Amino acid sequence: MNMELIEQLVQYTFNNEKYTDGFKKRILKNVRKDATAEGISKVGDAISGLQGDKLGAAVLIQKHGVALVSDSAN
Secondary structure, three states: OOEEEEEEEEEEEEEOOOOOOOEEEEEEOOOOOOOOHHHHHHHHHHHHHHHOOEEEEEEEEEEEEEOOOOOOOO
């Protein structure tokens, strides 16, 4: 099956008592297709430092286009 990477996003979870649930999730769009785990982590650390939070998690979200396969039996 042929799939093309169309878009990447990253969801960061920031932990801090100031948030109602103790955490806040933020999604950043337009993550470079060649982004590394180390780079994504460093960006999350930088953002959490600016906000006075602790970085709790980072999740890379990928959107792929899936080639449609036609069924010749129909």
